Amino acid sequence: MKxxxxxxxxxxxxxxxxxxxxxxxxxxxxxxxxxxxxxDTLATRDEHLDDTDVVEIRPVVSxxxx
Amino acid sequence: MxxxxxxxxxxxxxxxxxxxxxxxxFLHHCREQVRRAIDDFDMIRPGERVLVAxxxxxxxxxxxxxxxxxxxxxxxxxxxxxxxAYSDESGRYAREFAHARGLKLxxxxxxxxxxxxxxxxxxxxxxxxxxxxxxxxxxxFNETAIAHGYDVLATGHxxxxxxxxxxxxxxxxxxxxxGRQHPVLPAAPxxxxxxxxxxxxxxxxxxxxxxxRGIDYIVEECPMAHGNRHLGYKEALNAIEERxxxxxxxxxxxxxxxxxxxxxxxxxxEREGLEPCLRCGAPTPGDGRGExxxxxxxxxxxATGSGRP
Numbered sequence: 533m534k535x536x537x538x539x540x541x542x543x544x545x546x547x548x549x550x551x552x553x554x555x556x557x558x559x560x561x562x563x564x565x566x567x568x569x570x571x572d573t574l575a576t577r578d579e580h581l582d583d584t585d586v587v588e589i590r591p592v593v594s595x596x597x598x
Numbered sequence: 599m600x601x602x603x604x605x606x607x608x609x610x611x612x613x614x615x616x617x618x619x620x621x622x623x624f625l626h627h628c629r630e631q632v633r634r635a636i637d638d639f640d641m642i643r644p645g646e647r648v649l650v651a652x653x654x655x656x657x658x659x660x661x662x663x664x665x666x667x668x669x670x671x672x673x674x675x676x677x678x679x680x681x682x683a684y685s686d687e688s689g690r691y692a693r694e695f696a697h698a699r700g701l702k703l704x705x706x707x708x709x710x711x712x713x714x715x716x717x718x719x720x721x722x723x724x725x726x727x728x729x730x731x732x733x734x735x736x737x738x739f740n741e742t743a744i745a746h747g748y749d750v751l752a753t754g755h756x757x758x759x760x761x762x763x764x765x766x767x768x769x770x771x772x773x774x775x776x777g778r779q780h781p782v783l784p785a786a787p788x789x790x791x792x793x794x795x796x797x798x799x800x801x802x803x804x805x806x807x808x809x810x811r812g813i814d815y816i817v818e819e820c821p822m823a824h825g826n827r828h829l830g831y832k833e834a835l836n837a838i839e840e841r842x843x844x845x846x847x848x849x850x851x852x853x854x855x856x857x858x859x860x861x862x863x864x865x866x867x868e869r870e871g872l873e874p875c876l877r878c879g880a881p882t883p884g885d886g887r888g889e890x891x892x893x894x895x896x897x898x899x900x901a902t903g904s905g906r907p
Contacts, residue, residue, distance in 0.1 A: 539819050564613075564836040567805045574609040574806055576599045576618055590817060592805040593758070593836070594655055595728075595829035 533581060536588040548585060553577040565593050610806045613843035621810050628807045631798040632664045639781045641793035646749035648672040651739050654688030656815045657754030659695050660804045661796055663811055677738050678707035679731060680715025681822060688816045704746060706738050714901035722901040727822035730897060737894035743790035756796040756804055761846040762831040764853055777865030780858060788881035
């Protein structure tokens with residue numbers, strides 16, 4: 533499975549964990565702080581993952597002067 | 599997961615509502631949250647002209663789209679901050695959004711129109727970049743809304759932003775700031791009405807809204823914001839939210855209902871005794887001699903070396 537991370541952009545090859553929640557846990561990412569986009573479609577936490585998937589983990593937290 | 603409204607396959611889960619939604623029902627949810635915020639806080643009245651401050655990011659472009667979807671007469675305002683490639687890129691997203699939808703985008707360039715960029719201002723005034731940036735944007739937003747005759751200025755502050763600001767203000771007991779922290783700041787002489795229609799939506803919902811609506815936005819974070827205090831507060835609140843969904847919303851809305859009225863007088867006191875800035879006319883705390891410069895004009899003077907201070 534290909535995992536695309538942002539800020540900075542980088543890619544990882546990983547064996548697919550059981551589901552989105554397990555992937556985020558494995559990567560140490562707080563689910564509230566990201567969107568998960570699986571094969572160009574938004575994915576919920578319980579979505580099953582497959583070794584052929586491309587999964588983008590897109591941060592949603594913006595900071596600075598608000 | 600199944601959609602709470604239609605039982606179709608869900609694509610977004612919103613844990614604080616203990617709900618998940620399919621795409622169309624999620625867009626409906628976002629529109630309803632914004633409509634409710636506008637109604638509950640009397641933000642925008644029928645027929646009023648709205649200026650939306652847009653940065654090219656998900657919140658402000660999502661807000662502009664939501665206001666148009668709800669039938670409001672909303673134009674955009676983009677302020678070029680001079681932060682290198684990041685500003686070039688964010689401006690491109692704002693322009694492309696406006697162009698694709700045939701919307702009016704007002705542009706102000708800090709360097710071309712005021713003689714300095716955010717990095718210049720931060721260096722000259724020895725302020726944190728986010729502080730110089732926030733000060734400049736607040737000034738330009740207000741000045742532009744008044745100069746162009748808009749009834750209301752809307753910003754993309756969302757539930758996460760407001761909860762993080764509240765967290766910081768409580769940690770330091772900034773009573774004046776607590777008194778001013780509200781989804782609506784009413785108009786006053788020299789001040790446009792300011793509203794935050796996204797206060798009922800989290801930033802994760804805004805990002806999902808943009809993806810589902812096909813809105814391209816700048817995903818990269820501002821290079822000058824790295825490590826700032828506000829991001830640390832969000833990280834702490836998100837860790838709490840993960841264990842206890844709904845905490846951020848109850849923190850913010852509990853404050854607005856039960857805490858804010860206790861601090862409102864502190865904010866009113868701060869607005870009294872303001873006088874026009876000697877250079878630009880914006881309201882600013884007086885110096886007793888009628889010669890006060892507002893914080894923006896002081897920053898500009900330091901950054902450009904023009905006159906005092």
